[in-house]
Amino acid sequence: MISKEFIKALTEIRHHIHQNPELSELEFNTTAFLKEKIEAEGIEILPSNGLKTGFVAKIGSGKPVIALRADIDALPILEKTGLSYASQNDGIMHACGHDLHMTSLLGAAKLLKLRENEIKGTIKLIFQPAEEIGTGARDVIAAGLVDDVQAFFGFHNIPTLPAGTIGLRDKGVMAAVEQFDVKIIGQGSHAAYPQEGRDPIVATAAIIQNLQQVVARNVPPLEAAVLSVTHIESGNTWNVLPDSARFEGTIRTFDEKMRQMTKDRFIEIVNATAIAYGVKAEIKWIMGSSATYNDPKLTAYLFEQTKAWHNATLVPEPSSAGEDFASYGDLAPSVFAFIGSNAVGASGLHFADMIVKDETISVAVEYYVETAFSMLTYLNE
Numbered sequence: 001m002i003s004k005e006f007i008k009a010l011t012e013i014r015h016h017i018h019q020n021p022e023l024s025e026l027e028f029n030t031t032a033f034l035k036e037k038i039e040a041e042g043i044e045i046l047p048s049n050g051l052k053t054g055f056v057a058k059i060g061s062g063k064p065v066i067a068l069r070a071d072i073d074a075l076p077i078l079e080k081t082g083l084s085y086a087s088q089n090d091g092i093m094h095a096c097g098h099d100l101h102m103t104s105l106l107g108a109a110k111l112l113k114l115r116e117n118e119i120k121g122t123i124k125l126i127f128q129p130a131e132e133i134g135t136g137a138r139d140v141i142a143a144g145l146v147d148d149v150q151a152f153f154g155f156h157n158i159p160t161l162p163a164g165t166i167g168l169r170d171k172g173v174m175a176a177v178e179q180f181d182v183k184i185i186g187q188g189s190h191a192a193y194p195q196e197g198r199d200p201i202v203a204t205a206a207i208i209q210n211l212q213q214v215v216a217r218n219v220p221p222l223e224a225a226v227l228s229v230t231h232i233e234s235g236n237t238w239n240v241l242p243d244s245a246r247f248e249g250t251i252r253t254f255d256e257k258m259r260q261m262t263k264d265r266f267i268e269i270v271n272a273t274a275i276a277y278g279v280k281a282e283i284k285w286i287m288g289s290s291a292t293y294n295d296p297k298l299t300a301y302l303f304e305q306t307k308a309w310h311n312a313t314l315v316p317e318p319s320s321a322g323e324d325f326a327s328y329g330d331l332a333p334s335v336f337a338f339i340g341s342n343a344v345g346a347s348g349l350h351f352a353d354m355i356v357k358d359e360t361i362s363v364a365v366e367y368y369v370e371t372a373f374s375m376l377t378y379l380n381e
């Protein structure tokens, strides 16, 4: 169905994009490059409405309206893949494989445009900026470019799944992301006279130990959550007890109920333990993306449709990474797939030696195209 020459051209496009990665909110050249390709196909690009990078294009007209989304930003990582088409922007790398996502959406756009007369409705193509910093989806939504969309579809490549496999799973597939930063305020003293101070180090150690109860004792055994303390600092010498300590980390959950419960328990445990140790706690809470939730009905339908054209379709494990695609799910039902892009045991996303295999491109293009037609049929019924 997709010709070899077409895939070869897309492969060259991906290599070009991979060589020229740009950081979140700074994807100016990437945006210009993509726009040029989209315009060359005669596809309409919507006015930016203040969106600085990235854009939304559309094919077809009228209802129903669906959207296909690809993200376009890269990461501040020094590439160590040794590929002939490795990054030429030092210290910046497409280590999350967004180069694959946008290339496949470009390919799908071209194929869909050729079949525009078969499209009963509108397909919006979202080339989204700033996924890695969690602001891009919100910016696209705030620009009013997807208000009329009735269902959203996207995918993420997974280098640790065999190239070309498609994974579709319903409900929570990627985690909600919370970030915490806690300051423990005690009273410094001579190390030899701890009774004259209020030791923030012993208090912090107790708090971190007590926080382990949240996942072990409050999260039901068949549900999942992660609470990781990743950074701790206090004091600067061996014979003085410091005034304060600080620790930070993250919580990952897969639905709103767990998200709220783990946050509530976190705050209770930190504050109560602080009181027990005679210190004060200042909690800074930064909410990231919500969980990416796949609509069960749409997912079941799409799974059957996908299986019909692609044998290697499976139900994957959820991922405890975050994904700002979740924001679209707050507007309308959505489905986010995983597409295998290398092999079991390969380096995962965000690794400096992460490699997305070229053979993933054709499956990804076809996934976008088939999904668009399937879902328009579904919504027209």
Ligand SMILES: [Zn+2]
Pocket: 095, 096, 132, 349, 350
């Ligand atoms: Zn990423």
Ligand SMILES: [Zn+2]
Pocket: 096, 097, 098, 131, 156
């Ligand atoms: Zn990503």
